[in-house]
Amino acid sequence: MALTVARSATRSRRPPKTPRIPKARRIKDPAVDRGYQVVNYCVLGFFTVAVLYPLIYVFSSSVSSGYAIASGKVVLWPVGLNFEAYKTIFSSPHILIGLGNSIFYAVVGAMIGTALTILAAYPLSRKDLYGRRPLMFFLLIPTLFSAGIIPNYVVVQQLGLLNTRWAIVLPAAMTVFNVIITRTFYQLNIPDELLEAGKVDGASNLRFFLSIALPLSKPIIAVNMLFYAVGQWNSWFSAMIYLTNTDLYPLQLVLREVLTLGSVNPDQVGSMSAAEFAHRQDLFNKLRYALIVVAMLPPLIAYPFVQRHFVKGALIGSLK
Amino acid sequence: MTAESVGSELTEPQRAAVELEQARATTRTAGSEHRRRSPLKRIAENWQLYLMLIPPIAYAVVFLYWPLYGLQIAFRNYNIVDGITGSPWVGLQYLQQFVTSYQFWPVLKNTLILNIYELFALFPLPVILALLLNSVRNAAYRRGVQLITYAPHFISTVVLVGMMVMLFSPNGGIVNQGIGLLGHSSVDFFASPTIFRNMYVWSGAWQTLGWSAIIYLAALAGVDPQLHEAAKMDGANILRRIWHIDFPAVIPVTITLLILNMGSMLSSGFEKVLLMQTPLNLSASEVLDTYTYRVGLASTVPQFSYATAIGLFRSVFALILLLLANWLARRVSRSNSLF
Numbered sequence: 001m002a003l004t005v006a007r008s009a010t011r012s013r014r015p016p017k018t019p020r021i022p023k024a025r026r027i028k029d030p031a032v033d034r035g036y037q038v039v040n041y042c043v044l045g046f047f048t049v050a051v052l053y054p055l056i057y058v059f060s061s062s063v064s065s066g067y068a069i070a071s072g073k074v075v076l077w078p079v080g081l082n083f084e085a086y087k088t089i090f091s092s093p094h095i096l097i098g099l100g101n102s103i104f105y106a107v108v109g110a111m112i113g114t115a116l117t118i119l120a121a122y123p124l125s126r127k128d129l130y131g132r133r134p135l136m137f138f139l140l141i142p143t144l145f146s147a148g149i150i151p152n153y154v155v156v157q158q159l160g161l162l163n164t165r166w167a168i169v170l171p172a173a174m175t176v177f178n179v180i181i182t183r184t185f186y187q188l189n190i191p192d193e194l195l196e197a198g199k200v201d202g203a204s205n206l207r208f209f210l211s212i213a214l215p216l217s218k219p220i221i222a223v224n225m226l227f228y229a230v231g232q233w234n235s236w237f238s239a240m241i242y243l244t245n246t247d248l249y250p251l252q253l254v255l256r257e258v259l260t261l262g263s264v265n266p267d268q269v270g271s272m273s274a275a276e277f278a279h280r281q282d283l284f285n286k287l288r289y290a291l292i293v294v295a296m297l298p299p300l301i302a303y304p305f306v307q308r309h310f311v312k313g314a315l316i317g318s319l320k
Numbered sequence: 321m322t323a324e325s326v327g328s329e330l331t332e333p334q335r336a337a338v339e340l341e342q343a344r345a346t347t348r349t350a351g352s353e354h355r356r357r358s359p360l361k362r363i364a365e366n367w368q369l370y371l372m373l374i375p376p377i378a379y380a381v382v383f384l385y386w387p388l389y390g391l392q393i394a395f396r397n398y399n400i401v402d403g404i405t406g407s408p409w410v411g412l413q414y415l416q417q418f419v420t421s422y423q424f425w426p427v428l429k430n431t432l433i434l435n436i437y438e439l440f441a442l443f444p445l446p447v448i449l450a451l452l453l454n455s456v457r458n459a460a461y462r463r464g465v466q467l468i469t470y471a472p473h474f475i476s477t478v479v480l481v482g483m484m485v486m487l488f489s490p491n492g493g494i495v496n497q498g499i500g501l502l503g504h505s506s507v508d509f510f511a512s513p514t515i516f517r518n519m520y521v522w523s524g525a526w527q528t529l530g531w532s533a534i535i536y537l538a539a540l541a542g543v544d545p546q547l548h549e550a551a552k553m554d555g556a557n558i559l560r561r562i563w564h565i566d567f568p569a570v571i572p573v574t575i576t577l578l579i580l581n582m583g584s585m586l587s588s589g590f591e592k593v594l595l596m597q598t599p600l601n602l603s604a605s606e607v608l609d610t611y612t613y614r615v616g617l618a619s620t621v622p623q624f625s626y627a628t629a630i631g632l633f634r635s636v637f638a639l640i641l642l643l644l645a646n647w648l649a650r651r652v653s654r655s656n657s658l659f
Contacts, residue, residue: 148631151390
């Protein structure tokens with residue numbers, strides 16, 4: 001009470017100012033709105049934590065001591081920090097081969113896929129392409145009706161691709177969905193006027209594509225590269241059915257053996273002796289976490305760089 | 321009167337307008353002339369574009385259409401030595417064998433339950449998430465939520481299932497440790513058919529919710545903010561504004577995506593189901609695709625024709641669902657259907 005009196009006293013003592021025109025006053029939100037915002041922030045926050053927590057937990061476990069994991073001491077942050085699991089991974093020939101193969105499949109797959117997609121999408125974006133609709137439909141039919149595993153397997157077999165790297169890269173090379181996104185990108189970003197101007201200047205279609213359309217395609221090339229690379233990086237099923245040579249296995253397939261089959265071949269995790277058994281059990285626990293981190297890190301690192309492109313241009317147009 | 325004499329009498333913007341009009345007239349005649357030309361000429365005109373199309377079309381022929389041609393395996397008694405065309409026709413024998421087998425109903429039931437559960441549980445959530453995200457005013461908070469919730473989309477199925485196996489492990493997994501703290505005995509999450517369905521669907525929510533919301537966010541970005549301001553002036557609170565302004569804006573996208581989802585309903589999540597399958601949850605986890613794989617490739621005596629017949633059954637079923645959904649969407653509103 002005394003405080004309010006004092007305050008009003010100070011206020012009244014101030015010299016009267018010249019009346020000011022109030023700045024554009026913000027209308028106060030109704031109570032419902034404020035309540036909604038609180039609930040909204042909480043719900044989104046909860047969901048974000050729920051998504052993030054397993055990722056942090058896996059990462060923490062991969063750098064904790066095997067004992068701490070087994071006894072349940074790792075809850076959020078690493079306990080008994082050590083990087084033994086990573087050292088083991090990067091000294092295991094089996095895993096390194098898988099890593100190398102995955103990089104190969106991702107890079108080659110991304111290049112072939114992006115090239116095919118651009119070559120399909122640019123002509124299909126052109127209004128003056130005769131037979132544009134039938135051609136698009138030609139590409140769309142297989143997405144509506146799939147042949148299934150066996151006919152695909154037979155094709156790979158007949159092409160003589162079984163047990164070669166091409167069996168992984170080629171059948172999954174182009175995705176029609178990406179062609180549609182890319183085509184829409186061209187429709188939105190290369191106006192007819194630009195093409196007319198190019199024609200007036202005497203540029204041929206190829207010339208126009210190479211010196212005008214292609215330089216404008218950087219964002220969509222990045223998006224395609226990411227989609228195809230991530231697709232190849234994450235795939236394992238085609239490798240499982242088309243490959244018997246373990247030297248060609250991608251990392252995901254190596255990972256599957258270690259993770260879901262729950263067994264590990266001693267020579268897969270490096271050297272060990274019988275005396276090291278307890279230690280090995282410990283290490284094996286952690287190794288699975290570390291392998292997960294290694295397998296999921298590259299796409300997670302790559303995607304924020306490309307994120308703004310697909311959020312802005314590509315996906316907005318894809319449904320129009 | 322020559323063009324120059326006209327030009328000299330006109331002001332600068334007027335002259336520009338006339339020039340523009342003249343240019344338009346030229347392109348118009350060029351356009352109609354274009355339409356009159358024969359297809360062959362029009363192809364010849366853009367031959368370089370057709371040249372560009374050769375590699376992707378060749379890809380489609382080999383890797384998308386050749387397998388469709390191979391579907392006839394389902395109607396033949398396929399063996400590798402004779403190849404597709406050399407193997408004898410057997411008609412509908414294999415389709416009949418599948419439809420009358422004791423596995424038919426359980427497998428079909430599992431497939432439908434799993435996919436319908438997933439569709440109904442997960443379809444509304446991205447819409448809600450997008451509506452919530454859209455009304456966040458703090459840009460940094462919004463961007464942070466998006467960055468984190470998109471991330472699992474880029475994680476592979478193997479990694480996802482691997483994480484689940486470890487987090488939900490009955491001996492020492494973090495989830496069972498939590499259950500232990502609450503005083504319950506540990507649960508073997510991968511051994512129960514009922515839990516399998518929940519695990520499958522809700523791990524899918526974890527992985528795809530953020531990503532699926534993008535498309536709705538894009539639709540919401542097209543909403544005119546003036547609508548919101550006007551409604552605010554009229555005293556509408558935020559819930560009413562979301563319901564009457566934002567929600568109608570996402571409905572067309574929602575319907576289109578619903579059609580697409582129904583079309584791919586029977587084939588979604590095959591790899592994840594296969595990875596999550598254990599002998600103990602098989603009664604809920606054996607779906608059309610895993611069954612095809614089991615009899616076609618994983619068995620010691622691969623039955624190519626039988627497996628192809630099952631795959632064909634699935635594809636026809638999926639196509640019917642897609643056409644049905646599309647027909648329904650068209651009845652609701654013409655512009656919403658896919659084709």
